[in-house]
Amino acid sequence: MSDKSEPTLIQGHEYDGIQEYDNPTPGWWHLVFLVSILFSFFYFIMSFGSPFFVGPYEQLAAAQEAEYARMFAGIGELENDEHTILTLMDNEKWVAIASGTFRGNCVSCHGAEGGGQVGPNLCDDSYKNVRTVTDIYEVITNGAANGAMPAWGNRFSHNELVLLASYVASLRGTSPAGTIRGPEGDAIPAWPDVRADAPPAGAGGQ
Template sequence: MSSTAPNNKPVVDDAPKTDHAYDGIEEFDNPLPGWWKWLFIASIAFCPPYWLYYHGGTPGRSIEDGYGVALAANTRLQFEEIGELKPDAATLVEYMEKDNWLRVGKIVFQTHCVSCHDREGQGKVGPNLTDEYFKNINTIEDIAKVINNGAAAGAMPKWSNRLHPNEVVLVSAYVASMRGENLDGPRGAEGKTIPPWPEPTANTEDTAESDSSE
């Protein structure tokens, strides 16, 4: 037995229906297409490896890390604003006080240095950068020298052939800023204590306040 639908197409009354009925309105049991079901199953199967890869804690794979890398690349385009920085004590101390550029140094550190010094600088394969003990550093400008030229017979590789000179200065300023945080690391204290970093000049402090207000 059949009837006619509003579009003049016959509707077969004995077509399979669900057991749902509301106010006399019945629901046909039309299964989803096979391709849709397989696409749904494939999406579920894809989720665990996707989550493990991007959210499993491996440094450099999260959306935040990807944004940081893109931001660093964009920042290189802005280096014309500051010119080529010199890795001397005055410049390093100055850029330790500039939060916007120190963030760039942090991104460089978290992109290239975490495998040895861990994400917060507490040490891993390399020494702890947050305490008051230093193996290859006597003055603040030695940080840039070690980054540029390497140290410990290659255990610390040279980065002068891989980083922009400004990136070396900014990551050196960021490393210098870690001093005194005293985070617990697996290696313990190494090296010797050295004099504190130079104090920022009044001009540097004024510039830092200007940058933070922008």
């Protein structure tokens, strides 16, 4: 029912007596729309181009660093030497931390308790790449067999690598239930007995 005063506003569609009226979106709506587009542009620049923006990855890295600093505050920089590796094995707190790292990263190849799976059994007396207890750290850090054993040097802090090496050394002589692989490589002499010589490494970190 177009009348003369509004000749163009009625669109001419009619359904069940309801007609379509040309009702433009209000000006404030357009304004909000445009402002949100402009805002997204600045937000994008701020998020990805701004030195002041701290993303979730940076936050995670910073938190991890602070956590390492807290964890290792008592022991300083650990050395990869016989005495450190072998006495850390007796420190329940550090063994717990290292076994968590092992469970999270190594069990897929070395078995739940180190009994071997894709990678060799770490619980027996035979090793492919290890002759002395300090070699363990080198294998973990640099990997072996062209990456079949991945290099973990970039994944963990130096102290974590030493703790992992100590944990792996402590697996020797255990007999895990799910042992899959027999001895590989050469049998090597027992770890030296250094425990009586001096106080355990990491004792200050209790």
